[in-house]
Amino acid sequence: MDIKSFQEMLKKLFLALFIAAAVACSANPRVKLDEGSGALRPNAKQEIITKDLVALLEKAHYKKVPFDDSLSSVVFDLYLKNLDQGKNYFLQSDIDSFEPYRKVLLNDLKNGDLSAMFHVYNVYRKRFNEQLKYAISQIDKKYDFTKEESFVYDREKLAWFKTEAEAQESWRKRIKYDLLNLKLSSTGKEGEETKNKKTLKERYQNLLSQENTSNNYDAFQIMMNAFTGAIDPHTNYFTPEDAQRFNESMARSFEGIGAQLMMDNEVVKVMRIVPGGPAFRDKTLKQDDRIIAVAQGDGEFVDVVGWRLGNVVSKIKGPKGTTVRLKVIPAGQELTSAPKIISLVRDKIVDEEQSAKKEVKEVKGADGKTYKIGVIKVPGFYLNFKEMQAGNPDYKSTTRDVRRILDTLKQEKVDAVLMDLRANGGGSLIEAVELTGLFIKSGPVVQVRDPNNRVEINNDEDESISWEGPLGVLIDRFSASASEIFAAAIQDYGRGIIIGTQSYGKGTVQSAVAMDQFISRADRLLLSARDKTNEASNVDESMPQGAPKFGQINFTTFKFYRINGSSTQHKGVTPDIEFPMIYAADKFGESSEKAALPWDQIKSSSYNPYADLSAIKPALIKKHNERMKTSTEYKYLLDDIEAFNKREGETSVSLQETKLKKEREDQDAKNRDRVNARRQLKGLPAIAKGQALPRMDNDFIEDESLDIMADFIELKPAVHNQVAASAK
Template identity: 35%
Template structure:
């Protein structure tokens, strides 16, 4: 189905839905309540337009109840147990309130939250006014699933004391380590006393908490209401989200052609600013220390005093992190192994040039092998003349063929998807014409999307590299190549598992209203493999499995709240050809090699260690025990420090057509040199080349 047809079909659904709304649910002229208009519009669009609409019933009400309260108070520091008991009267009433366009639950919970916010604000000045007792044996748990709401204000104050002590303890340990390092470097240096550093740590915590309450008081009701609306939309699936007008502007900005900053996409995870993506070629990507999954806890401008951003609104944290080209931002990050690291990054203009296809060549036993890196499936729908990943991939393969390559690896690791049409075009480069993917609206027969070009651009050995972060269109390409048995899929046990399609709907486009109502990102379609199975939740299972750092971490679609289920439809009409004479043999041999490889075994041990570290959310508030644990973590982390580095016998170079380009463009030359160095040290790329070298084309 073409994009235009998809738009017409969906528009018909929405227009019909809101036409129904205009007769049944429009507020009276003397009661133009914007929130009522908005929630009714969302309800109708969700019920009529979502791929798998949910019943707005008592269970739906329970989930919103839990999620909204958890979003406001994840660590149970504000609400009392009596507050939650009082709110319980709405436990099975929120669904009815949505239908009646009432907001009693939202208003009471928000009003109570603001009241408790003001009450707890008085605690921290008193608590931080004197030194903590670090000798007492006590601990703090940050597991929101098991901690209880305080029964009264005395218990609530103790909860705050523990959180403030934990924050101070963490800073104090850092300050002591800094003093010890200074003393090692300078024998004449006089270290500050424990009491001096403790006071400094408390003062820093005080500043951070002041900022926290300041930003909470600055939060507009419209922002909290948007949070509430998202608790409703996300019951349908985790990718259906409401964008308030300001959030829609930020979303549009994120889709622009370039950004100025560090080149990282961030998310808010319970008050922590989390790295969810590094833009290839951006400053953070090139610097190399920042990783997906890291939490930014402090931000400093150059060598200035850092600002603690834990608990800060994401938009405000972003304002601190981004900045003009050439300036330096120093981030203190909490790594996935619970250790901390300071990372200085020079900001730059982040061009999307580095999200484009690029290739490299290596030689093994006299034969040439090419690798193509595809970070995303890109296309400019507004300007079809602009470059897209399908055309670029074709050009890159043609260039590699001129080099005389004997095998090709396509790297889709960390590729979160993008344009489905370009994924279909790329699949067509390796097969004769035929089905590539099935796309389905609710209550409709699947649309079988095909490659209609019978020509094959690359007919030689093909390996596709994936990991847990390969999602959406990446999964479609990998699945199609696997179903045709055209390529060996090598990488993580399975890919991310996002088998759904979203559309951005500006609400005012369908419902005229005097003020901006924002937009809804709505799930409207589902992907299915040509073998009939959905890529939702299950993703694509690799033919050859390689352990990596993310193997045991909870980062896939299945770990999100309310994901759509996996299901199956009839398979498309396609024929699997015997492209290789030794496909199964190569898969077996390489899997045995990986299973017995000492470095891969150590990577697997590292992945288990990371999982254990992530799951350990109880911390001692006794200084000696806390310090001992941090020192042990650092020792263990050092053991795995260079675990991913690999001394490959292969060395990668740019293809011949880039010779003149790198001479003229020193920046491009530096980028390619850095990339080739990474390829040289990448055990996963090495294994992909080994696999390619074993494949034999059937004659």
């Protein structure tokens, strides 16, 4: 399916959608919204968005789940989990008081009534403040680190705190654990205990400060995602600010100064300078600099200390060619120091570090020959859809980047290509189809089924092939969605060898749609009328330029299937050559999601495989297994899996200093032995106890994948000739 057809399918789906007429959003009689001057309250826009969002998903979501009491109960439980997953703040009495909302919460949302959810959120904030303030007040007390007791750091499966005293006892142990951590990492010099307590106070105060800067849109985001997550784990609502951030990440580009920012004790700090951007070229703004004020062009400076990060970012970003001035405290200087003023002209930023990259590796085959393998790391399936629609010939996309890389690799005369899709969570469906087209002549790539069970086939129509030679695809448990479409198509066509572990299992397609187009005229008039009455509400968020006014909904509209008819939902893609999986399928991946759609299959599409690799796969597996028998790194991988599974089952830690210290020393010794074993293989000197362990740039999975590719080249040259012949 081409881009135009895809848009037309979506348009037809939405034409069938009826958005109900606006109704007045009456307050829930069970809840009193006036909970004090610091309480967060919904505004009219949020109430209208809620009502229309529920109507949209009830009619247009792929998963036809009944909007009944059962779903309401799921929303209720998920909301509490999203707020306090570790059960560190709420008391059992709070949970009991919320119970009347369980079966009526969804009906409230249908009417745009957010009073119950805001009441729960305000109780959460109250408990959060109470527990943090209590913790800060207890830091200066004396703690006995010789006493044998433990701290339960994972309380998710435990009951809620029955009393305030029980909650405070848990926090006492958390404080003791945090102080013990700081003590064990200290040098033991005089005065370090005081310093550690000061550090912990600042840490807790920063958490408190961040929570107190949250507004009703932060609360609203959590509420809506509790609702959408109850339907499907990949359906999400984004506020205007988050919608803009999501769309920029998909495009891998934005307009601004080219700096990634973070909060540090109520001050915005520069976390990273993006290569190639205005800040990078100017070289005046540095990592760890703190921004205390922002001015537009020649305008007056606005102090931004204590502001929310998103609001500061929206002040700094802006259209290409405009000027922004910053008051900056250089890294390492006190906040009371005189700031320097930096003037930067905004520009279009393309984050190349999050784009496809290549590296050429050499590997010696069993025949003694040295082969050059081009490794292409693809972090995501990105597409600057807006610029593509505008006709910009240089729009950013995964396929365009990989095509250029392949042209370079051919000039470097590589013998094979390995596409590394590990930790690639997917992205654009269009890009998954077009990227596959770089390796096949033409034909179906993926089948897409809509909510009415109509199936369309997305084809690669471009008969040109960018790479005809040996191909491998490396995947892991966090390769999802578009990555699975690509890997499955390569596997079904017999175009290449799939290496790694079972993929994530996300076989659904989400459409990103601005909520603005679903807000009825009646609702807009209602909102305008209520705004004029100056309805009591918290301050609305500052609107990022170009962001949808009512936010954005990314919801499941289609399910995709391999060209052989099998869904990747739940099952994912099983590699031809498998490595042991570190992350258990029941805890990581689609199969761990309660609200996920089930696996199924449909009729296979008509396609012609490029080659039959079934004859050489057993030989490839045999050679791989033989190497693993004597591989030290493979043994380390198995050890890591065993250790990971053991840690997954642990929920507490000792608070006795000698015991915890010994556990960490034993782990440090194990890590040192492993590093030294690797250094010995490379002829490097051992690292003595007490010396810092150097970073070992070791990627055993990639190294073994390169050996598999060498085997692939040697075993069946006729296969690659067959692929080349199919391309002609």
